[in-house]
Amino acid sequence: MKQVTVPFLVMLAKVLSGATVRWVDCEPDTCQRVYFANHTSHLDALVLWASLPKPIRALTRPVAAADYWEGGPVRRYMAKSFNALLIDRTKIKVHNSPIDMMIRSIGDTESLIVFPEGGRNHQPEMKPFKSGLFYLAKKRPDLELVPVYIDNLNRVMPKGQFLPVPLLSCISIGAPMWLESGEKKVSFLKRARQAVLDMKDGSDNEF
């Protein structure tokens, strides 16, 4: 079953998003990475995951909100197909933080896709990053942190919409970065956010 639905899902994501993938100062690699991107649409995780080359895709897990992806059998099945790591935002506890969960689940082979803005963003401006990325980088300094800018996908399927409008979107993947030794949380998160913004090119298509 999965052999059929996964390629189908990947194809559907590619057709609907019309995504072009630009690897800027970054090569596709199966080493352990954390792709962090701006978040504007439900499709973000799926499309970014689908646009990675197949061997990398097999080793990459998007981190997604459990409350959305467990709402209904179709979504649950889709989340399972693209190997999502679902985080329940309502049940975050100190001894079982999502960061520990992520680190445990990737072991020393898998990569992650995260959206450090927290929830989806509906403003043209990117929200400040939440601190998760910082703690992830602190606990696993060996992970390559790769900034990704997802352009135009918010127009394909904005919040609360049912039908996607298949426009053309663009995914820009930038140079990997790491947490500098002794770097403060605030300045690191700012630097990471700027790295994502730097990947953005061209004008805004939403006004």
Add this chain to the structure above:
Amino acid sequence: MFVLALNFQNVVPATANSDQLFDFWTTLLMLAMLVVLALLLLVGQFLKRQPESVFDPAIVRTFNKRVVTWLTICVLLVVSLLFNRTVTVVLFGLISLWALREFITMTPTRRGDHGTLAWLIFGFTPLQYIMVAMNLYDFYTIVIPVYASLFIPARIAFTGDHKRFLERSAKIQFGLLICVYALSHTPALLYLELETYDRVTQTKIPWTGKTAGLLFFFIVIVQVSDMLHFVWDRLAGKHVIAPGINTTKTWEGVIGSACCTALVGILLQFVTPFTWYGAGFMALIISVMASSGSMTMSAIKRDRGVRDYGTLVQGHAGVLDRIDSMCFAAPIFFHATRFFLNAN
């Protein structure tokens, strides 16, 4: 439903006696078109291997890109025509969707427009092509210019977002009109029932040629016009029409290509129902409209600050770049043909 059923009855006999889309002359033109494009492809590959000092590589690249897109479109068109007219209509529907996708991607819209855009893609575009395939001339000529142009602003108004309301409505309406409505007149040529004037008996008789020939005539003329425009601009271009919009398009290009295209039109008269001067005149109109089309699309691209729709999102072949001239010429050619030669 009653109206539809009635129209179907009118359509069926026409479909029955024109199930063969090709005759000798149409096939000849079709093969000639493919051979010429294939030769141009070879020429392009040859030019690419020349040292940069001889030919500007940027021009060679543009040339090659154009030839490849046109060859793809023509091969797809021929293959679709080998099936039947409906497959051709579906092909044009898909081209329309792709062009619309490029157009809307480039055009700023707001979140409130999402529902309207979904209506365009899942509603009006399929509807337009279904009506073309059913030969419902009375409907497909008015649904988009009248009903859709009323529907779009209303649908946007109902979402409650008033910011730049008129601008958004106009942009969406324009995209639909150019990418879908105008282009849909190209496959609609296949459904025309025409008659010609017989000099001997001095009466009107049904045209015995194939409408596929008319379609090929149109497409070949548009391509020839584009190519001649390019050549005239390079060789004789002096007076740039509007430097703020396009620095390469010149008056010499427009006039030169229109005159030369008219001559090509006369040569291709054998696949059309036109007289020799009629074919020349039609080719002239197509060429002028094609030039207007690419000027208009250049203006839009300039306004949005993109060079072409292809580079808008890297890696995509800009379909809209190639078909802009066809979009502008199609409704005019269709209506001119229908006005002079329609059988009903």
